[in-house]
Amino acid sequence: MKENKRVEIINAAATVFSRDGFHGAKMENIAKGANVGKGTIYGYFDSKEELFKEMIRHTMNEYKDGMEKVLKIERSIKEKMIGLFKYHGGFLNKHVDIAKVVMSEQEVLPREMKKEMIEDNIGLFKIIEGMLKEGIEKGELRDDLDIELASLCIIGSISQFYGKRIFFDRKSCDDIYPEPMVDMILQGLK
Amino acid sequence: MKENKRVEIINAAATVFSRDGFHGAKMENIAKGANVGKGTIYGYFDSKEELFKEMIRHTMNEYKDGMEKVLKIERSIKEKMIGLFKYHGGFLNKHVDIAKVVMSEQEVLPREMKKEMIEDNIGLFKIIEGMLKEGIEKGELRDDLDIELASLCIIGSISQFYGKRIFFDRKSCDDIYPEPMVDMILQGLK
Amino acid sequence: MKENKRVEIINAAATVFSRDGFHGAKMENIAKGANVGKGTIYGYFDSKEELFKEMIRHTMNEYKDGMEKVLKIERSIKEKMIGLFKYHGGFLNKHVDIAKVVMSEQEVLPREMKKEMIEDNIGLFKIIEGMLKEGIEKGELRDDLDIELASLCIIGSISQFYGKRIFFDRKSCDDIYPEPMVDMILQGLK
Amino acid sequence: MKENKRVEIINAAATVFSRDGFHGAKMENIAKGANVGKGTIYGYFDSKEELFKEMIRHTMNEYKDGMEKVLKIERSIKEKMIGLFKYHGGFLNKHVDIAKVVMSEQEVLPREMKKEMIEDNIGLFKIIEGMLKEGIEKGELRDDLDIELASLCIIGSISQFYGKRIFFDRKSCDDIYPEPMVDMILQGLK
DNA sequence: TATGAATGAGGATTCATTCAT
């Protein structure tokens, strides 16, 4: 049991699950995508459901880890937000398929899977809230800012912005410039 | 064939589809929920897929129509935005189940269904863009505002805000006060 | 309950049953074909199966009655056989659809229906055997002729001959000349 | 996937299809008859329809191949015809069930299946016509014989003769003596 | 008497999972 084969299965699973949905996805197709036999999958994962969960965890971890790295770099809050937008876009591009499931809380899943995912999602909130706190401390953001609301606004805007650009305008991730959106959020509509 | 039975089936479908997902939903359960026989559904809808599409259309129309009504009332832009947030929250509350599928582009569906849904979604964008234009004309919003970006920010913020409050904080729709969020969007983070 | 509506249902049934088979036939289509509501059929027939049986009886009676009439006319055995062939062809043409089921013992049916049909079929045998007996008495046929075998040969030949001409050569019933076939049977192959 | 299991499925299919008809046959029963799971059938055949077609093909090929072998043996035309009758009877006995469907053009089937079956049927005609031609060349049959008509007469007579003996008189295949029938066909009725 | 909306038993087919190789 090489770890490497495990990852290949997870990647194939991501492609198939996001294309066909949980119930619509067939183990056979995942096996083909990973170049293994159907039975082999069961050497690494107990069931389809378990495989699905592992795929989500795997991808969300990748997302969070990357996001954290992006925010670690010393920069102004505006630069951080642009980095955050770009990272999100790049990730969306790389995992268009998974992202559709992972990025949203609206997905359609066995109830029990939900809780875990929501908790993971909180991880992302925490990261962004951290960034905002730092911004306030540095005086880059007004100090009466409601950090929770700001996080929600940022996450919502990112999702809609990149969702529209990639899925509707069909733009490549490299042709999307988030700076104006970031400016607008920072300045407000008035 | 009464129209009324058609609607009952759609409502039952909404509950079941959103709880179990498209593939996970069982026609039997939808039938039970609508208090009709399995076969009856097929007198009104050609297939599970068709029923799903009709449910989406039905709900999105209800959403758009209501939203339009809310924005028609003469008020300041801030009041309109609060109305819009509240309407969204109320709708989410009433149709928690459907909303999860309708409000998001992440659902898992036969490809062809997508286009139609995206186009419907644009309807909502247009409505909100209309509101923003009016706000600029009235001088309530700055005139260099990028209307498209602002719409995306508003829609994204609404989704995240009410999603968090309802699904995560488990608040009732009546206990959610969107005013601070609206203020923040209008003023910006700086 | 007019007798006339009963017959229309039987005729529609004949068309649909023979086109789609017993199990493949849908009561709905039979109703449409007879220009009545689905429920109406059950005013005349107890069940699909009963309707099928009645259709068979109806058609076989028509066949036998017509055949008897043809053979009653005073003529030579050869003329009678030609008449018999032509009548069969005409009937096949008029009821192509039913004939496929009625004329053959190979049809696929609930076992219990079989017996009755076989017995009806014997009716046809009896008629033809009667004709042959008469032919022997009149000296038109050799008196050591095995009447049963001859009947089988005649019935088999008719079926194959018209089946081939109508279904395979796609000839119209009026363009089929059975005289050579009759001659061949009478003279033998040697 | 052993070829042997394929054949067992075909045999079970033959039994069930001919007993219950195409639409009446249940895959479950075929599976039981072949001692396999329902799903297994679909590993070998795409659908019920495909299975049906394959069963027909399989059986018709067996029939034609056997018939050809019988006629290859050097003998008089009368002996050949007796052989042909006996072979037909033996086959009918062995495959009573399938034969009912295969031997007749009256079965109830998706239109497209028909063409192929008719074409296969022609194969049998060709074989018998070949036998007749040879008989004429050898002077065993009169040289003005219409080969097509004679073929039709022979095939029709065989079908009726064995059909009557086996299905109606309930005789075993070994107790049926076709010689008198052959003689009658050769000598004619007069 | 006629209708057709409603019903639900029934059956073809799919696919997660197992297990002999």
Place this chain on the structure above:
DNA sequence: AATGAATGAATCCTCATTCAT
């Protein structure tokens, strides 16, 4: 460890039959 043939539970959909109008 890896495979994929075999399995049968599960589910969509059909259609004979009923019954309120």
